[in-house]
Amino acid sequence: MKKRLVTTTLAVSIGLGTFLAGPIAINPIKVSAATVNPQNNQQAVEAKADQLIQTGKSLIGKATYSNSVYKPTYPYKFSCASFLMYIFEQNGVDLATYNEDYMMQQGTYVARDQLQKGDLLFFRSKSTGTDPDHVAMYIGDNKVIHMADPQQNIVISDLNSKPYYKDNYVTARRVLPTLLPSNPATKGETIVEQAYNLMSKVTMGSVNDENAMKFTGTGFVNYVYKTNGVTLGTTNIKEQMKLGTTVSREDLKKGDLIFFNGSIGSSTPSTVAIYAGDHRIIVPNSNGILTRVLFVDYYNQHYITAKRVFSESSAPVVTQPIASTLPADKIVDFASSLVGKAKFGYTYNESALTFTGAGFTYYVYKNQGIDLKYKLASQQAQIGTAVQKANLQKGDLLFFSTDNSGSKITQTGIYMGENQFLSLSTSGSLVKESLDTVWAKNNYVTARRVL
Structure with missing residues (x-):
């Protein structure tokens, strides 16, 4: 030993x-x-x-x-x-x-x-x-x-x-x-979780291309925050360091931005990191997305400042109360009753039961008196409260990518319990699948609780 x-x-x-x-x-x-x-x-x-x-x-x-x-x-x-x-x-x-x-x-x-x-x-x-x-x-x-x-x-x-x-x-x-994220997850925790999920799915370099998932360090930070409803509006590190409010090292919270210099004592930032809690940081640079602890001498010596660029209240909220008295079983039962009936199409037609994936979830929840407000997957992903994957419950909304990136939300699903979900596939039909399938593992992004 x-x-x-x-x-x-x-x-x-x-x-x-x-x-x-x-x-x-x-x-x-x-x-x-x-x-x-x-x-x-x-x-x-x-x-x-x-x-x-x-x-x-x-x-x-x-x-x-x-x-x-x-x-x-x-x-x-x-x-x-x-x-x-x-x-x-x-x-x-x-x-x-x-x-x-x-x-x-x-x-x-x-x-x-x-x-x-x-x-x-x-x-x-x-x-x-x-x-x-x-x-x-x-x-x-x-x-x-x-x-x-x-x-x-x-x-x-x-x-x-x-x-x-x-x-x-x-x-x-x-x-x-x-x-682990809180239950429900805070906005900072969803930012950190997505940054972790993207570690092996993005390419770091000198350009920013969201479609190809290629980023500079600051471009990666800008992308992660943007997809979580926080607009930084810049990929310039000096401009990013001007954003938000300054916080002390003792008051750091998940999702804060931390800036480091290249030369000890300099006030010019060369690296930005995302604070991940418990002294951990996520550092995007040309070598990839790395994780470190702030105890390391380098980060102690090169630390400049930290900025808080959002508040929990800044998260998109549902302006109309969502019904909480309807059991999730009704959601799952109604969605299941549409197997063999609902069809995929780039339209929203209740009479013909033809929907996009997000149109289908909109229709199911609407039928049970719950207004998801949007028929676009990325917008539905902003309502309700974030739910950790380990804490999923019947009726939770699941969100997926369709390009194996696990980042850009383009598809929805309804959690049925026992690791199963229903999704209106672009192949044309409503299918029941396991979250353990290769597709689900590669494309899972997040979940929201709206009941």
């Missing part, structure tokens, strides 16, 4: 450049406790923790310990921290670091007798200092899963099995509530 080696070789192999700039000594014990979940996303937290545990267990016997090489393909090689970073990343949660010290500064302190699945536990073998040299994930029943050492590799250990787990225990952090 010795301390991982912070080497240039490791940084290059994982693609994080100067990410590990050295440990930061902190006092990990805080007086607050993670006994309350103000984000109201406990159901999603528990579901995500189970996914993390399943992924971690699936790697037992397939990975070996290495504190100098990160290999995220079989045969896998991990340190204790990069193992956890990998399983979180595989389940859509970004820790943005494989540094135990930085992990220990995320989330919320949780007492040892209040641990829940998904919490991170930190240990220190050395008798002096405050930096941890080992991290594990709690899986319930007083057990943790971790990349233990070169002899054991990935194992599940009972916290009472060895004196080590008591004598070397430092602290525990609950990261899942804040690393």
Whole structure:
């Protein structure tokens, strides 16, 4: 369980450049406790923790310990921290670091007798200092899963099995509530989620072309905010830094813009990033869209300012109250009754039951007394409240792209429960599909709750 080696070789192999700039000594014990979940996303937290545990267990016997090489393909090689970073990343949660010290500064302190699945536990073998040299994930029943050492590799250990787990225990952090969107999601969280979803789907360069999904760093930022109803109106970084209101580092919220210079002390910005919560930032540049933590020396030294360019009240709102007394079952039942009857067409004809995808959802909800107001998918995606994919309920509106980008909204669906949805396909008919299909995974963008 010795301390991982912070080497240039490791940084290059994982693609994080100067990410590990050295440990930061902190006092990990805080007086607050993670006994309350103000984000109201406990159901999603528990579901995500189970996914993390399943992924971690699936790697037992397939990975070996290495504190100098990160290999995220079989045969896998991990340190204790990069193992956890990998399983979180595989389940859509970004820790943005494989540094135990930085992990220990995320989330919320949780007492040892209040641990829940998904919490991170930190240990220190050395008798002096405050930096941890080992991290594990709690899986319930007083057990943790971790990349233990070169002899054991990935194992599940009972916290009472060895004196080590008591004598070397430092602290525990609950990261899942804040690393996942709230329920309902805030506007800042929808911006962050879309930025993450686009990481592997856009090409970075010197031009901005939304149709080809090619962007400069500032063009990417402008696109993400525009598609979430926030008009920056410029791709010039100096002009972007003039927008909104200045916020301090202590008051950063998801969706804030952060500006960095190229030369220490300069007031001229060279890089813009999106704040993703818990000290994480999404940095678009010519090398791609990267994730980092603000603890890294580079970002500490080159930080200029942060700007808040929207308020939650600036989100498009429905001016007419949407009925909440109609059960979602009625929506799903009525939509299902149109299978074999409704047809796709570039028109809106109730008599002939011919609609576009969004025209169909407009018609279904209208029949149940709910006015979606628009027959265009991208406009329907602005009403109601955002819903995290893990928290979908019957009757929620789903929004998809049709070009495998998962970004530009062009299609709608109605969630039926049990991971199924109804959608009027451009192929001509109303179809029931699973969200686990390749098409749905590649094209899913977001969901809204209008009931």
